[in-house]
Amino acid sequence: MGVTILLSYPVPENKTGPQTAELLIKRIGALGAVQSGQFLVDCETFSSGPTMGGPPRTVHVLHNSEQPAAVFALLESPGPPPKTVPLVADGLFDLLMLKMSSIYASKKQTRMEARGTRFEIADFLVKIGTVTMSSNFKGVLVEVEYRPCFIAGNCWELMREFMQSFLGSVVQNTPPPYFQVHNRLNDVYQPLDTIQQYLDHFASYRKVAGL
Amino acid sequence: MNVELDALNEALKAVSSLRSCVGNFFLSLSQGVRSEHGEDHRETKYILELQDLVAEISSNMRKVEQTCSNIPLPPDGQINLGNTAHLAHETTQDRQALYSELVGSYKWTDKLHEISNITFGFLAQNVMKRSYNSYLNSSGMNAKRRRLTPSCHNMSISSVEGVITAIDRQYQDMNVNVYRPHPSNCHNLQIQVSLGRILRAVISFRGMMIEWVKVKAYNEEFQTDSGQLGQLDLWTNSRHHVFRKITENANAAMLHFYSPTLPDLAVRSFMTWLHSFRSLFTDTCRRCGNHLLCAMPPTWRDFRTLEAFHEDCKP
Numbered sequence: 001m002g003v004t005i006l007l008s009y010p011v012p013e014n015k016t017g018p019q020t021a022e023l024l025i026k027r028i029g030a031l032g033a034v035q036s037g038q039f040l041v042d043c044e045t046f047s048s049g050p051t052m053g054g055p056p057r058t059v060h061v062l063h064n065s066e067q068p069a070a071v072f073a074l075l076e077s078p079g080p081p082p083k084t085v086p087l088v089a090d091g092l093f094d095l096l097m098l099k100m101s102s103i104y105a106s107k108k109q110t111r112m113e114a115r116g117t118r119f120e121i122a123d124f125l126v127k128i129g130t131v132t133m134s135s136n137f138k139g140v141l142v143e144v145e146y147r148p149c150f151i152a153g154n155c156w157e158l159m160r161e162f163m164q165s166f167l168g169s170v171v172q173n174t175p176p177p178y179f180q181v182h183n184r185l186n187d188v189y190q191p192l193d194t195i196q197q198y199l200d201h202f203a204s205y206r207k208v209a210g211l
Numbered sequence: 212m213n214v215e216l217d218a219l220n221e222a223l224k225a226v227s228s229l230r231s232c233v234g235n236f237f238l239s240l241s242q243g244v245r246s247e248h249g250e251d252h253r254e255t256k257y258i259l260e261l262q263d264l265v266a267e268i269s270s271n272m273r274k275v276e277q278t279c280s281n282i283p284l285p286p287d288g289q290i291n292l293g294n295t296a297h298l299a300h301e302t303t304q305d306r307q308a309l310y311s312e313l314v315g316s317y318k319w320t321d322k323l324h325e326i327s328n329i330t331f332g333f334l335a336q337n338v339m340k341r342s343y344n345s346y347l348n349s350s351g352m353n354a355k356r357r358r359l360t361p362s363c364h365n366m367s368i369s370s371v372e373g374v375i376t377a378i379d380r381q382y383q384d385m386n387v388n389v390y391r392p393h394p395s396n397c398h399n400l401q402i403q404v405s406l407g408r409i410l411r412a413v414i415s416f417r418g419m420m421i422e423w424v425k426v427k428a429y430n431e432e433f434q435t436d437s438g439q440l441g442q443l444d445l446w447t448n449s450r451h452h453v454f455r456k457i458t459e460n461a462n463a464a465m466l467h468f469y470s471p472t473l474p475d476l477a478v479r480s481f482m483t484w485l486h487s488f489r490s491l492f493t494d495t496c497r498r499c500g501n502h503l504l505c506a507m508p509p510t511w512r513d514f515r516t517l518e519a520f521h522e523d524c525k526p
Contacts, residue, residue: 031506122506123451148428148451148492151408155492158502165503188408 002125002147003189005159006178006197008204009140009170017130017137021116024128024142027166033119039127040065041195042113043202046097046104055079059104061097062195072195073097086192109134112202114141123147124162131205138205142167143194153185215283222278229271236264371400371419374475378482385486390443401443403433404482407489410454412461413443419474421481424461426454456510456522457488467514487517498524 011020046059055078062072071093075085087093097104116129125145131138144163149155156175163171178197179185239260248256372389379387390401400416408429415423427433427449434444449455464484470477495502496509497518509519513526520526 123453124506148453149409150430154409158492158508161502162506 001150001189001191001194002123002145003149003152003155003159004143004145004194004197005163005176006194006201007142007144007163007167007171007176008201009142009167011140017140020140021128021130024140024166025117025119028119028121028126028128031121031166033121033124033126035117036120037118038065038116039118039129040113040115041129041198042111043199044106045110046106048104049102051103059097060199061094062198064191064195064198066194067191070191072192074196074199086196088192110206112138112205114198114202131202133205138208139201141198141201145194150189151186152179152189156185218278218282222275222282225271225275225278229268229275232264232268232271236261236268239264368398368400370475371416374419374478375400375402378479382482382486384489385482392442401445403443404485405429406486409489409491410457412485413445415445419478420469421465421478424458424465425449426458426461428454453491453507453510456507457491460511461485464512464514484512484514484517487512487519490519494519496521496524498526 009020009024011017015023041062041064043060043062046061048057048059057078058076060074060076062074064070064072069090071089071091073087073089073093075087077083077085097106110133112131112133114129114131116127118125118127120126123146125147127143127145129141129143131141142163144159146155146159146162149158152175156179160171160173174180175185176197178193178200184193244253244257248260375387375389379385384407386405388403390403391399392401393399398418402414402416404412404414406412410426411429411431411433412424412426413433414421423445425433425445425448428451431449431454432444434442449458464481468477468481468484491510492508494509496504497520499521501521502508504521504523507521509521509524511520511522511525512518513520
């Protein structure tokens with residue numbers, strides 16, 4: 001698992017989301033990328049009912065097609081102090097959540113997914129996807145993974161150069177906010193970090209009023 | 212031979228001009244009547260143009276036939292293999308075609324002989340080899356050469372280990388693990404080197420001489436599937452293009468630093484060169500100033516100055 005940077009590409013005023021995705025796909029194709037399948041990251045949110053007692057807690061259950069045998073669950077407990085507990089489990093966890101429907105109720109209308117195509121170019125893996133929430137378009141997410149390196153601090157400059165070559169000035173010169181906390185730049189990168197980045201972006205998309 | 216080549220070239224040129232004429236004709240045909248033909252008598256002008264093209268094609272065709280007839284045939288048409296020609300007088304023609312097959316195989320071995328002579332000339336120019344025999348020796352020189360034959364693969368195991376531990380101590384971020392696959396054979400040694408959190412390499416020694424280098428990512432293992440203790444998997448390539456390229460460069464470096472007279476200097480220089488890869492993902496290329504060229508970081512390190520270059524930027 002290499003270092004993965006997730007970026008939200010702003011959709012220009014005169015274009016639709018799928019058109020923007022097409023434009024990015026054309027750009028990455030011009031760099032010599034080879035299409036290698038589809039990808040899907042989805043997130044379902046469960047919130048605890050009154051039977052649990054205390055403030056309501058939310059569980060986000062995410063799946064990533066890159067790790068098909070794993071299910072990621074993030075429990076947000078509001079406090080005090082507010083903390084997020086991550087869990088990586090295998091496929092049976094989904095069935096477990098179904099069994100617990102009396103305690104944790106799923107909010108079907110807030111199911112978000114990012115779906116699109118994945119491209120490989122040398123040791124980079126690029127995924128360009130559109131984010132939808134119950135069939136409403138929310139935004140375009142670009143995920144870039146550099147497989148040989150798993151320390152973010154080592155290859156941030158390299159990845160920034162690569163991303164700027166096809167995304168342009170959308171890419172900032174400083175690492176994304178996810179990497180600037182907790183010394184994450186020097187830690188070994190895990191698939192859970194990708195999932196947490198997706199969750200952060202999904203949360204910001206949810207806050208934006210309906211598109 | 213030159214006369215034949217000239218005639219052949221003429222014929223090939225004639226064929227290519229014929230092909231371009233035919234191509235032009237079909238292009239014009241597909242485009243139909245165009246605006247360049249003006250307003251009046253458009254069809255007549257178009258037909259005239261097509262007729263011109265057809266006339267050009269027929270003149271090119273005549274030229275091709277002429278040049279082909281100029282190519283000289285090989286002398287005697289058939290190679291004469293002496294008494295074996297009597298084999299062709301077999302009464303039933305369909306029983307065997309031995310003579311013609313004989314002629315074919317003779318021609319083939321002749322060509323093979325010629326090509327291998329030329330190849331030997333090319334390969335002899337390559338000095339990147341470490342064999343101890345020179346095939347061009349006369350027998351009188353052999354005794355003297357044998358005395359000067361380098362024997363860096365015959366050194367004692369303790370001196371080799373001494374050099375390796377010195378290198379281990381010298382570089383803080385380079386860790387060395389020693390494996391001995393054949394305890395009985397004291398001249399073979401394998402070390403696994405990990406550099407920072409960037410890469411892992413296995414280096415196989417024969418005495419003091421480096422024989423084999425394989426470089427992989429830090430999180431890729433060198434274990435064999437059978438799980439035998441102490442056995443390293445030396446042959447599986449890395450999953451990543453970067454490290455496959457660095458393996459090739461490391462093999463080039465191993466050959467470059469080979470020195471029969473100063474074997475431990477060779478090993479030390481190689482290790483210093485390998486150590487320069489700790490900045491693989493952070494360095495920019497010295498020539499173009501970028502991190503990436505064709506989505507690859509600079510994987511070449513200059514042998515003297517240890518500067519980073521891309522594969523295509525190296526001087």
